[in-house]
Amino acid sequence: MRRSRRGVPGDYAARIARADHFLATEVGSAHDPLLLLRTMLGHQALRFDQPTAPALARGGYGPLLDASRATEEIIAEVPLAIAALRTAAPAPLRAAAGTLLRMAASELAACVETWLDDLALVEARLGFWLHAAAGPVLERAARDAVVAEGWNGGACPVCGGPAHVSVIAEESGEFMAGSPRSLVCGRCATAWRFSRAKCVACGEDDSTALASYCVEHRRSARVDVCSTCRAYIKTFDLRQGGGRDVVPLVDDVATLTLDVWAREQGYSRLTRSSAGV
Numbered sequence: 001m002r003r004s005r006r007g008v009p010g011d012y013a014a015r016i017a018r019a020d021h022f023l024a025t026e027v028g029s030a031h032d033p034l035l036l037l038r039t040m041l042g043h044q045a046l047r048f049d050q051p052t053a054p055a056l057a058r059g060g061y062g063p064l065l066d067a068s069r070a071t072e073e074i075i076a077e078v079p080l081a082i083a084a085l086r087t088a089a090p091a092p093l094r095a096a097a098g099t100l101l102r103m104a105a106s107e108l109a110a111c112v113e114t115w116l117d118d119l120a121l122v123e124a125r126l127g128f129w130l131h132a133a134a135g136p137v138l139e140r141a142a143r144d145a146v147v148a149e150g151w152n153g154g155a156c157p158v159c160g161g162p163a164h165v166s167v168i169a170e171e172s173g174e175f176m177a178g179s180p181r182s183l184v185c186g187r188c189a190t191a192w193r194f195s196r197a198k199c200v201a202c203g204e205d206d207s208t209a210l211a212s213y214c215v216e217h218r219r220s221a222r223v224d225v226c227s228t229c230r231a232y233i234k235t236f237d238l239r240q241g242g243g244r245d246v247v248p249l250v251d252d253v254a255t256l257t258l259d260v261w262a263r264e265q266g267y268s269r270l271t272r273s274s275a276g277v
Helices: 012-025 031-048 067-088 091-102 105-117 124-143 248-254 256-264
Strands: 163-168 181-185 191-194 210-215 218-226 231-237
Touching (some): 012 248, 031 067, 031 124, 067 105, 091 124, 105 124, 163 191, 210 256, 218 256, 231 248, 231 256
Antiparallel strands (some): 163 181, 181 191, 210 218
16 A cells, blocks of 8 residues: 655654654764754744744646735744754754844845746845744645645646655556656655656656666665756655655765765756755
């Protein structure tokens, strides 16, 4: 039987438990980013329980989020996120936090609006803090969103963010159905179906241009690369050993060595991990 994916919008408990597992059992370059992620998740879990959420346009295609209302809420969350995470953050992120706190209200609003429209247009260290602040706001919205049937674009149907990671599910249980692939948004944790044999970044579907790489001791995590646009996405295959425990947005941070390998080969990623690296 196919198990439901953990870490869906609002499921901070699963992400916190998975981060705690890695912090207790793993050492190496991912430890500090995991510790920062764990601190972020604890803060976001507390903020998620606030009573308001952005209005959504129910049904249809494209982002469902009311971006103007989301902007107001995210702005209010920025100083709270900075206060909760600043001591756990490395110096470059602390400096970026100071930059945000010194912004005039109109400047901060423009920064948030730009990040919601296209996070690649905001400097990555500033983007880390906007991500930390926006998570509870966007996940509250995503929890209640009604995504149109048949949506198969490369961007999130709820908040419009780029795909962060992908997941290959266990067998569907339907005859000849195979194991479907889903993309996961790093901003609001929404998941949606996407073709198994297609580049998320450019839409390339020529199998000779697509390849996958993993390490032997952790075959449930891999990078899928495209030679046409030189982009990659990290994929978690729940059919592989250890796959049943995967929480995608946390396992992403625990497998930073795959990002290092991909970048050394000249590939680039659409987004940074939730820990800002």
